[in-house]
Amino acid sequence: MDTSTAPGRRWRRGARDWVVDLAMFLLAVGFGLMEAMDLSGPRHAVQAPETGPELPVWLSATEQLVALAGCTALWWRRRWPVELAVVLVVLSALSSLVAGAMLIALFSVAVHRPPKVSLTVFALSVPAAYVNVLIWPDPVVSMLVFLIMGVTLQAAATCWGLTVHHRRRLVESLRDRAVHAETEARLRAERAQHQVRESIAREIHDVLGHRLSMLSVHAGALEYRPDASPEEIARSAGVIRESAHQALQDLREVIGVLRAPVGELPQPTIADLPQLVAEVDDVAGRVELVREYTGTVPERVGRTAYRAVQEALTNVRKHAPGADTRVRVAGGPGEGLTLEVRNGPAASPDTPVAVTGTGQGLVGLAERVSLASGRLEHGPTGAGGWCLSVWLPWPHERDASGSPGDRRGPRR
Structure with missing residues (x-):
């Protein structure tokens, strides 16, 4: 379903939509005028008693007004595509002047609604075309040929709309896939950063924890044995000094790796x-x-x-x-x-x-x-x-x- 025509969603017509809708309106009106000229020719000149008397003026005027209303209704074909198509299909069974508007409505349904809905509306248009042929027979072309021509036009409009519908779904699918791929790439990068941080944290714990524990042991020994000999005190102080120096070196290496654009922590074997x-x-x-x-x-x-x-x-x-x-x-x-x-x-x-x-x-x-x-x-x-x-x-x-x-x- 097209989200732009979803119920309850406010839709604003853009410049491109105004141009397309105007073109569709003029196309439907032109198709109706061609049908009106055709009705004033051989098809409308069928003599009684086979087809009865000619249509009254008021009925002909009403038919033209209904056709004009059907063409005008195409401006709202995006908001109510199914309802408008069903009404125009029914009217097309009685009047050939709305045939152009009906074809455009079939196209709109196929574009904005799922294929199941558009095919259902197309199936409804087939018997409507048959009724129209019965009401308005052509003296030159046989009924079967005229029916096949009408159904072919309706099928072409529906198939064209289905092609546009599937192309739009494909574009949306590719766009969603690109967004999904971008999100996955960002998550992979965040996961990689998290793993690197955990690795650095483990290295800091292993390296500095080892050095600092030696400092703590010797400092605790000096505190616990204040009566130790000068040799023992000097030895412990030397170990403390060396361990502090090594801890500072290890810390410098870790910070250097963090600052470098590329690098790894020094790994022992x-x-x-x-x-x-x-x-x-x-x-x-x-x-x-x-x-x-x-x-x-x-x-x-x-x-x-x-x-x-x-x-x-x-x-x-x-x-x-x-x-x-x-x-x-x-x-x-x-x-x-x-x-x-x-x-x-x-x-x-x-x-x-x-x-x-x-x-x-x-x-x-x-x-x-x-x-x-x-x-x-x-x-x-x-x-x-x-x-x-x-x-x-x-x-x-x-x-x-x-x-x-x-x-x-x-x-x-």
């Missing part, structure tokens, strides 16, 4: 685990690294494993200061990479906790592991410590190049 463990070792407890894997770990798997160990060690310093920790990394291609970070209880029950966690670190780590198609398990141990275990898929080298291989997880 599993080869950086020894350096990570060396930084944490002997800060508030001993950290042991056990590596039992063979082969070259894929970059994405190694990056996820590094972040998992980093988050686990940060939590150890937060919640179990001074606890001994064991980091074990094992696996191989096709078997998967398994890492386990297990720590004992805090060195002393009276040791102050560095900071109070919110649990967001484990939530972000679980999301990171899930994106890598891995599994994360964590929980307390029987000895009063904590254990974090992660399994990550590590396909065969031929799998990474596209060849089939064993992509199953570790055997249980």
Whole structure:
């Protein structure tokens, strides 16, 4: 249905509509004049007694006034296309002078209404054409030929209107599709921005959280042990200074990436685990690294494993200061990479906790592991410590190049 002719919708005729409506009005009037001239010729000269007496003057004048009214009504064909077409079809059965207005009305119905409605009105016009042929027979052309000519004109007007109708629907569909595509593109861009922001937030949490937790542990140790020897105080102050310097460097890198038009955050790999463990070792407890894997770990798997160990060690310093920790990394291609970070209880029950966690670190780590198609398990141990275990898929080298291989997880 054409929204411009919907009931209750105020429609204003534009300049193009005025020109089209005037052309349609003049065309209908011209068609009626041609029919009037034809009626004054051979068709109207049929002699009695076959066709009876000629029409009275008043009846002929009435027919012309009705035809003029039908042509004038075309100015409102957009507002009431179906009603006007039905009235003109009925009148066309009695008078040939409204045939032009009737054809234009059929065209308007086909343009502004669904095909089912326009075809129904066209079906009504066929018997009207037959009645008109019976009332006004042509002495030269046979009734069948004259009927076929009339129905052909009506079908042509309807088909033309249907073509315009479908073309308009196609244009509207393409316009809606373009708007929909633009909306989808905007949503994809917003989603990509949101994912980038989440990635940057995770990196900031992982990198700065690790550095700042070391600062907190050493500052807490100095506060907890004011009687420490000058060597221990100097050592802790050096660690605090170095950790603060590294935190500032990491922060500068993150801000630099945010300011750059194109770039990525610096990403560690599993080869950086020894350096990570060396930084944490002997800060508030001993950290042991056990590596039992063979082969070259894929970059994405190694990056996820590094972040998992980093988050686990940060939590150890937060919640179990001074606890001994064991980091074990094992696996191989096709078997998967398994890492386990297990720590004992805090060195002393009276040791102050560095900071109070919110649990967001484990939530972000679980999301990171899930994106890598891995599994994360964590929980307390029987000895009063904590254990974090992660399994990550590590396909065969031929799998990474596209060849089939064993992509199953570790055997249980």
